Amino acid sequence: MTLWLYLHFKHLQLDSLTLSHKGEPVVIVNGSSNRVVQVCTLAKQSGITVGMGLASAACLSEHLQVVAYDAQAEQTRLQEIAQWLYLATADISLFPPDGILLKVSNMLSLYQDLATYWQHIQAHLSHLELNYHYATGYSALAARLLARGRVDIITDDAALLQSSINGFDLLQTDLSEQICEQLKRVRISKLSQLLCIPVSELAKRFDIELVHYVGRLQGQLKYPLIFYVPEEQFSRHLTLLFELENLQWLTKPMAKLLKQLELFLQQRNKLAQQVLLTLQLRDAEPVSIQVAISSGESRAHAWQSLIELKLSNISLNAPIQAITISADYLLDNQYANNELFQSQQGQSEIPALIAKLQAKLGGRCVQGVAVDSDHRPERAFHFVDPSHAYIKQKRITGLQRPSMLLPEVIPLQEKVTIYFGPERICTGWWDNQAVARDYYIARNEQGKWLWVYKEPSQQWFVQGIFC
C-alpha cells in the first residue's frame, strides 16, 4: 500500500502577510460571511477565535488589523509551497485552498526511512515559516482527515493509523451534511461505526458517494489525483501590508521577490533575459516596468540595481498596493572559460553596461549600428538595438567618407573649394528611391571639411562633415 503525507496549512494567508506586523494582532475575515477565518497568535491571546463575527473580534482588541480573505492569494501561495517542496520530494498534489499531499512511498528509496524523510521535509519547510498540521496515512483521504483533525502523526504503522481514524466524528470528514444526516438516523455518528459495515451493505442502502468515500478512505478505491508539475516561467506576487507612496521603500519587498527569482533560476540553471515588475496601484491602472539584459542574468542585486535606475525615472500618481515580478524569457546558463590572469571579463561586461544605460536613459537613446550593403549613404547603415544580431558585410577599402552625416541633407549655401571628387553614386532605380549624385569633398572658408553632392538638376547639397 502507498503511504501518503498530508500537510494542512491552518492560516496560510496570515503566514503570507510577511511585511512587518509586529506587535499588532491580525485577523483574516471572510468578506461574504463576515466571520474570522484565520487568527494570529496575538489575536488569539486577546480571545478571538475562528468563526467569530467581525464585530465581536473588533470589540476584543482595539488595535486589530483586519485583512480580507483572498482565495486566489492562498491558491498562489500553495503553488509556491509546492514549488519549494518539489526540491525535496517528487510527487506533490495540491488540495486547495489549504492542503498539500505528498506521496511518501516512492521517496523512501532516496531517504532511507520515514523519519529521515520527514526530517528533510520539515527542515525544508522551515524556510517558509509556515504553521501547519501533518499526518501520514495509507490513503490520501485518511492522511487528509488526520491532518485536518490536527493529529500530527508521522508513522507507517497501519494499526496505529487505523485506530486514530476510528475516533473521528463523521461531521469532521469530507462527507456531505445530507449523508451525515442519513447516517445519523441509523445511529452512525463515528467513523469507526461506519467502517465496521461491509461496503456491499452500504451500497445497498446508501448513495454511491458514500461507498466511494469509504473505499477511498480505506485505500481500496483509487483517489483521482493531479500531480504538480513545476512551472517554466517565474511569476511572484506580493501584497504589501501598507500602501507605499515612496518608491524607495519598495526596495525591501522587491529584494525579497528578486531573491526568489535568483533561487528559481539557480535551481534550473537558467538566466533571465528580461524582468517585468508590475506595480498595482490604488484606483489606477497598474504600471509595468521592464528591464532587460541581453546576455541573461540570474543575480538578484544586478536586477535590483537596474530596476532602481528605472524607478528613478518614473513618478506615480497613486500609492502602490502590491507588486508582481515575472520573468518569461529564460536562457540556459552558458559557462565561458575565462583566462585566470588576463582580465578578459571586459567583453562580458558590455551587455550589463548596455542594460544599465538603457534602464536609465530609455531604449531609444542607446543604439548600436548595423551596416547594409547599399551605396546610398543614408541607406548604408541604420541604428538598431545594441543586442541585435549582425550580418557580416564585405569590407571595402579606400572609401572617402565623412565620419558624421547630417540628420537631414541641407542645400549648400556658402562658398567652398572642392578638393576631391567627383565620386558618382547612381543607384536605387529598383526601389523608387533612385539617386544620381556626384559627391565631392569640399572645404569652406572656415576650414571645415564638407561632403557635398551635386544632383543632375545642378543643385548642391551638404550631406556630411569630416569630423
Added chain:
Amino acid sequence: MSKIIDLLQHRQWVWQGSSQVLKSSERISTGIPLLDTKLQGGLPKQGMIEIQADSGIGELQIWLSYLQQHPHLIVFINPPGSVNAHHFYHLGFDHKQLLIIKTDSAIDALWAAEQCLKSSGCGNVLLWHNSLSISQAKRLQLASEQGTSTLFLYRPVCEQQFSLPVSLCLQLTGHPQGIAIQVKKQKGGWPQKSFILSLADYWPQLVVKQGEANNVAVFPMPIRYAK
C-alpha cells in the same frame, strides 16, 4: 646652489614634477609619428583628453588609427551628427564596437559617460559637451582611471574657459596644409607651441587642389518632346 638641491633631493624633501613623467610603456601610439614625438610617445593609457576644436576640421579623423588599435567598445555620446557607421565599418571597426548614446539632458550625458568609463568592457568614450565644471571633470577622470579607459572630450574653442584637470589638452585649428595642433596642457610635460600636422600622408587627395576631373560626363538633361 646645486649642492643644496642635491641634498634636498637626496633626502626626498623636494618634489619634482618631472619625476612624474609617464613611462613610454604607459603611452599608446597615435599612429601619427609627428604627434607621437610631441606627446612623449603617444596618448596616455587612461584619463581624459580634452580637444578644443571647431567641428569639421578632422578632429575625429586624426584619432582613427589610434581607435583602430584595440577591439574595445567605442561609445559616442551626443555626437554633432549621425555617426556614419558605414565609414567606420569599412575602415575595419566592428559593428559591435560602436555604441551611440543621445541624451536629452547634459546631466544624463555625463552620467552615461561615467558609467561607460567605469565599465571594463569599454575602451574609449567620445563625449561632446560644451560646459563641464572642474568637479565633473575630476569625477570623469577618476572613472576613467578606475576602468582604465580614455575619454575624448570635445569642446568648442573658447579662450575664457577654465582649465580642466585633464591628462592632455589639445587645441586644434584648421590650416590650409592640414591641422594646427597646440598642446595646451599635458601631464608630466610642458605645453607645446602650435605645430602643423600635414594631412598629406593621411588624406593625399585632399591637399593638392584639384579641379573637376576631365573624365566626368555631364548628366543628360531630360528632354521633353511636345505632343
